[in-house]
Every structure is written in C-alpha cells, then in structure tokens.
Amino acid sequence: MNRARKLVASISTLSTRRRTYSPSSTFRTISINSQTHHSSRRESFQPSSSSAKPLWLRFSGREFSSGSSDTTSSSVCWNCGFLSEKAAFLFCESCRSIQPIDDSVDYFQIFDLEKKYELDAGSLEGKYKDWQKKLHPDLVHNKSQKERDYAADQSAKVTEAYRTLTKRLSRAMYIMKLNGKNVNEEETITDPTLLMEIMELRETIAEANDSKELDQIRSQVQEKLKQWSDSFVEAFESQRFDEAVKCIQRMTYYERACEEIVKKL
Amino acid sequence: MMMIRQAAKKALGLTSRQSTPCSVGIFRSYHENVIDHYDNPRNVGSFDKNDPTVGTGLVGAPACGDVMKLQIKVDEKTGQIVDARFKTFGCGSAIASSSVATEWVKGKAMEEVLTIKNTEIAKHLSLPPVKLHCSMLAEDAIKAAVKDYKEKRVKTGGV
Numbered sequence: 548m549n550r551a552r553k554l555v556a557s558i559s560t561l562s563t564r565r566r567t568y569s570p571s572s573t574f575r576t577i578s579i580n581s582q583t584h585h586s587s588r589r590e591s592f593q594p595s596s597s598s599a600k601p602l603w604l605r606f607s608g609r610e611f612s613s614g615s616s617d618t619t620s621s622s623v624c625w626n627c628g629f630l631s632e633k634a635a636f637l638f639c640e641s642c643r644s645i646q647p648i649d650d651s652v653d654y655f656q657i658f659d660l661e662k663k664y665e666l667d668a669g670s671l672e673g674k675y676k677d678w679q680k681k682l683h684p685d686l687v688h689n690k691s692q693k694e695r696d697y698a699a700d701q702s703a704k705v706t707e708a709y710r711t712l713t714k715r716l717s718r719a720m721y722i723m724k725l726n727g728k729n730v731n732e733e734e735t736i737t738d739p740t741l742l743m744e745i746m747e748l749r750e751t752i753a754e755a756n757d758s759k760e761l762d763q764i765r766s767q768v769q770e771k772l773k774q775w776s777d778s779f780v781e782a783f784e785s786q787r788f789d790e791a792v793k794c795i796q797r798m799t800y801y802e803r804a805c806e807e808i809v810k811k812l
Numbered sequence: 813m814m815m816i817r818q819a820a821k822k823a824l825g826l827t828s829r830q831s832t833p834c835s836v837g838i839f840r841s842y843h844e845n846v847i848d849h850y851d852n853p854r855n856v857g858s859f860d861k862n863d864p865t866v867g868t869g870l871v872g873a874p875a876c877g878d879v880m881k882l883q884i885k886v887d888e889k890t891g892q893i894v895d896a897r898f899k900t901f902g903c904g905s906a907i908a909s910s911s912v913a914t915e916w917v918k919g920k921a922m923e924e925v926l927t928i929k930n931t932e933i934a935k936h937l938s939l940p941p942v943k944l945h946c947s948m949l950a951e952d953a954i955k956a957a958v959k960d961y962k963e964k965r966v967k968t969g970g971v
Contacts, residue, residue: 746881
C-alpha cells in the first residue's frame with residue numbers, strides 16, 4: 548500500500564515538476580509564448596477561406612475569446628469526476644489517474660511545440676524519450692487494468708505523434724490537416740511537367756545499376772525534397788494553401804523515388 | 813521493361829513462383845489476374861511521342877506517388893486503336909490496371925474506349941477497396957491518351 552502511494556507520488560511529482568508537460572501549464576506556456584513572441588505568426592494561421600472551424604482555432608479561441616466555450620474539449624475524470632476545462636493529457640489533475648486518449652489533443656501539444664512546420668529535431672527526440680520514460684510499463688504495473696490499457700493507448704499515441712512529426716512530409720500533411728486542408732485526396736493529376744520529370748526520374752532509377760549512381764541520384768532527390776520543403780513553408784505561411792498542396796504532392800513523389808532507390812541499394 | 817518487372821516482382825514479394833494466388837488467413841493476396849499481368853506483362857513499352865498517330869496519356873496519383881503513362885496508336889483512316897503501350901511506376905494494382913487497360917483498348921474505336929469504366933477494371937482484377945483508385949488512374953490514362961491524340965489531330969489540321 549505504501550509502495551503504491553510512493554509510486555503515485557513519484558509519478559505526480561514527475562508531472563508537476565515538468566511544468567511543461569502537465570496539461571494546465573502546457574496550455575498557458577504555449578499561449579504566453581505565442582502572445583509575446585509570435586503574435587504575428589498566430590494571426591497568419593487564421594485560415595481565410597475555410598468554413599469549418601479547425602481544431603487549432605478552437606484551442607486558441609478559448610484563450611482569447613471570453614464568451615464561447617467548447618464543450619467537446621473539456622474532460623471529466625472517470626475516476627474522481629473532476630471536471631477539467633481543458634483536455635487532460637495522460638493524468639487527471641485531481642487524482643492523478645491515467646486518462647483515456649482525448650482526440651482533441653494534437654501532436655504538437657503532446658510535445659509542447661508550436662504549431663508550425665519548422666521544428667528542432669533534437670529537442671523533439673529528447674521530449675519523445677522523456678515521454679517514453681514516463682509511460683514505461685513498469686511505472687504503471689500496479690495500477691488497474693483499465694489504467695494500464697489507457698497508458699498503453701497514450702504511449703501508442705505519443706509514438707504516432709513522434710513518427711508523424713519527425714518526417715517532413717508527414718509533418719507537412721499533418722499541419723495542413725490541422726488547418727482543415729485535407730491533402731490526401733484520390734484525385735488524378737495531369738500536370739505534364741511534373742509527371743514527365745517523375746517518369747524520367749523513376750526510369751533513371753530503374754536503369755541505374757551500381758550503387759554509386761544510385762547514391763548520386765538519391766542526393767539529388769534529397770536536394771529537391773529540401774527545396775520543396777522550403778517552398779511548402781513559404782506557401783503555407785503565406786496561406787497559399789493550393790500551392791502548399793502542390794508542394795506536398797511533389798514531396799510525396801520524391802519520397803517514393805527515394806524509397807525505390809533504397810530498395811535497389 | 814525488365815527493370816519494372818523485377819522491381820514490381822520484388823515489391824509483390826513474388827521473386828520465386830511460390831506464392832499461391834488464393835491464400836487463406838489474414839495475409840493479403842493478389843488476385844490471380846493481377847499476378848498474371850505481372851508474370852506475363854503485356855504491352856510494356858513506349859511509342860514515339862511525336863508520331864502523329866500516337867496519343868499519350870500521362871497521369872499521376874499524388875496520394876501514393878504513382879505515375880502512369882498509356883499510349884495508343886490510332887489508325888487514322890478508321891479511327892480505331894490498333895496498338896497500345898504502357899509504363900507505370902507504382903503498386904502492383906496500378907501496374908496491372910494499366911496493363912488491362914492497354915489490352916482492352918486494342919481494336920476498339922476511340923469513342924468506345926472512353927466508356928471503359930474503372931469499376932470494370934477493378935472487377936476484372938478483384939481489386940480491394942483501398943486499391944480502387946489505381947483502376948481510376950487507368951481510366952483517366954485512357955481518356956488522357958485519347959484527348960492527346962485528338963488535340964494533335966486538331967493541331968495538324970486533320971479531322
């Protein structure tokens with residue numbers, strides 16, 4: 548019994564000590580940062596033409612507008628019934644019991660990052676490792692089965708968040724999705740310049756025989772990826788979303804080409 | 813041609829002819845028609861793009877990074893498609909869909925091939941729902957090829 552109490556206590560000190568990870572201060576930290584340093588960038592994220600209110604806006608709306616409250620984002624603890632204004636991630640503030648996944652918490656929130664495309668890969672990895680330490684199965688083994696299941700779900704979500712945010716292409720698509728622009732539509736494209744280029748690229752890869760040649764092609768494609776990644780950032784931040792989608796499409800093609808090269812190597 | 817086939821075979825895991833077309837259990841299997849188009853690829857290749865009797869359809873599926881080129885050779889007098897070639901970089905279903913498309917357009921009039929629907933291709937290959945867009949890509953490729961041929965004819969002053 549004492550051991551359990553100690554364990555719970557240690558987990559809770561872990562959470563409270565790391566102020567950036569507990570839900571309440573995460574919320575405040577992000578908005579404070581944005582208000583003081585990046586207010587202009589915040590405004591640039593307001594989508595001009597989308598009709599659906601994106602998740603992101605809901606999140607900021609609570610901070611800036613006094614009246615409207617978004618009931619879907621508040622959470623009630625299943626254990627003690629504590630009603631929280633914001634979505635609880637991982638722990639209930641009141642009784643420290645593990646919460647089920649809340650879909651309104653997005654991947655950037657999990658890692659306490661600003662919702663923008665550029666991020667520091669090293670710091671993302673560090674935060675990911677910290678999370679995995681907290682969510683380690685051994686820390687929850689004496690909790691109820693229900694909580695262990697929740698912890699497993701949370702851990703899976705953190706891993707998925709990490710995987711999505713580490714790769715440029717998936718990060719780009721995710722950030723577009725958060726802004727209500729779904730990129731992955733099954734539409735056929737007929738842009739002759741792009742398709743011809745990709746066709747030639749894939750043919751070159753198919754015909755290349757030694758690894759030196761393939762490495763050369765690969766570095767060329769990586770160059771292009773970087774170039775289009777930068778174009779994406781520019782287009783996205785200037786809210787030229789159609790152009791941003793085109794950048795993502797190109798990046799998808801180059802990524803596929805890279806995968807083919809790797810398969811051949 | 814060999815490269816595409818080898819790459820495609822590797823992608824499907826069909827490097828040795830051990831895989832059975834109909835496997836039980838949770839493993840996804842390719843329909844025997846799809847495998848057939850793999851082992852015996854028909855019409856892989858290219859025509860000269862600048863040949864006035866050739867129409868080239870170049871389409872892509874950005875969601876999965878597929879690119880498909882379908883070319884038709886038309887008899888100018890009768891308006892019938894006498895030959896077709898394709899080159900596709902993509903998954904097995906995309907390759908098989910374009911292969912089927914080239915088979916089906918041969919010997920038909922241009923107006924007739926415009927009525928080929930992706931659902932027919934998908935049914936012939938028993939494509940799962942997640943691969944339906946591959947057959948759609950093939951249908952779009954046929955239309956693009958016909959369109960290209962017609963535009964070329966207009967440019968050269970033909971009918």
